[in-house]
Amino acid sequence: MFKLNNIYRPITAQPFLYDEYYTEIQPCEALKPYICCFWGTRKPYSDITSIKIKDKLVIPDTCMDIIFNINTDKNELDGFFAGLSDTTFIDKTKNVSSSMSCFAIRFYCWAVPLFSDKSMKHVLNSFVEVEDYFKNFKRDLYDILIRNQLFHDRADRVQQYLIKKINHDKQNNNIMNSVYKILKSKGTANISELAGFTAVSQRQLERLFLENIGVSPKKLSGLVRYQYLWQDILYNTNLNIHDSVCKYGYTDQSHLLNDFKKYHTLSTADARIFAYKNR
Numbered sequence: 131m132f133k134l135n136n137i138y139r140p141i142t143a144q145p146f147l148y149d150e151y152y153t154e155i156q157p158c159e160a161l162k163p164y165i166c167c168f169w170g171t172r173k174p175y176s177d178i179t180s181i182k183i184k185d186k187l188v189i190p191d192t193c194m195d196i197i198f199n200i201n202t203d204k205n206e207l208d209g210f211f212a213g214l215s216d217t218t219f220i221d222k223t224k225n226v227s228s229s230m231s232c233f234a235i236r237f238y239c240w241a242v243p244l245f246s247d248k249s250m251k252h253v254l255n256s257f258v259e260v261e262d263y264f265k266n267f268k269r270d271l272y273d274i275l276i277r278n279q280l281f282h283d284r285a286d287r288v289q290q291y292l293i294k295k296i297n298h299d300k301q302n303n304n305i306m307n308s309v310y311k312i313l314k315s316k317g318t319a320n321i322s323e324l325a326g327f328t329a330v331s332q333r334q335l336e337r338l339f340l341e342n343i344g345v346s347p348k349k350l351s352g353l354v355r356y357q358y359l360w361q362d363i364l365y366n367t368n369l370n371i372h373d374s375v376c377k378y379g380y381t382d383q384s385h386l387l388n389d390f391k392k393y394h395t396l397s398t399a400d401a402r403i404f405a406y407k408n409r
Contacts, residue, residue: 133163134240134306138313140166140357141364143187143218143394144405152186153281154236158289164241164296166193168285170233186221187404189360190214190393192353194242194253196235196260196267200275203229207275209260209268213253214239214344216353218395233275233284235292239350240309243300243342245292253344304328305342308335312347317355318379321347355379356393359386363398364405371398 148154154169156162195212243250247265260268274287307328311319324347325332339347355378362369371383380386387398394401 135162140191143189160293166236171231172281188221189218190216190353192239193236198233200231201229207272211258211260211263213256215255239343244297245295250344304330312351312354316358317351
């Protein structure tokens with residue numbers, strides 16, 4: 131498996147947010163090429179003083195998530211699959227019962243076909259039952275998620291399951307080479323460059339991307355460029371927007387700022403303030 135995780139790791143709108151309601155951990159070495167992180171609640175809400183989950187800004191992160199909501203009192207498990215997103219939305223404030231908890235798997239978009247039973251053609255901005263794309267995951271993980279209430283215990287056991295589920299035969303090297311080129315260029319490579327790099331036609335590459343990732347190469351490149359720009363904005367205190375215009379191939383400063391706000395809904399300054407607010 132191409133270890134694309136060594137050159138690219140997307141971030142959320144609030145990458146420093148870790149509390150009782152939300153935490154994340156890195157996968158084991160065997161799963162790092164496929165999974166960005168495991169995330170969820172540290173422990174059941176019954177162990178938390180307040181159980182009102184606040185609004186959360188969710189930005190495009192070039193990942194796809196399997197999300198399990200677990201009710202240990204009723205021994206119930208709900209599972210959902212969130213496909214690749216190109217829009218930002220607000221995960222609204224909600225009250226939850228004390229017996230509820232959450233456990234989720236965040237896959238890199240290029241790795242999902244190695245675990246899924248279905249084409250990725252319709253995953254863009256989708257939110258469906260997990261069984262629609264992962265036939266036996268909910269059934270197979272039921273006992274693990276119900277019996278183990280602590281986040282790290284769940285992650286350890288889910289990882290053992292996922293390692294066995296990887297289907298290396300489904301890896302497409304043309305896709306992987308193209309994604310590598312997109313990541314190395316920070317989302318600035320165009321379709322003709324990608325086709326030349328992979329030695330397949332543009333039309334064939336478009337078809338492969340739709341089947342394996344659910345979006346066109348151009349769409350994925352735009353999302354990757356936005357993610358790299360967002361990380362520059364967040365971590366570089368001396369960022370020069372004019373330099374970024376050249377670095378990421380924008381026509382001018384207005385083009386960059388409008389493109390960022392399209393994905394993030396906030397200006398670059400407000401996005402940075404928001405990210406550090408709950409650090």
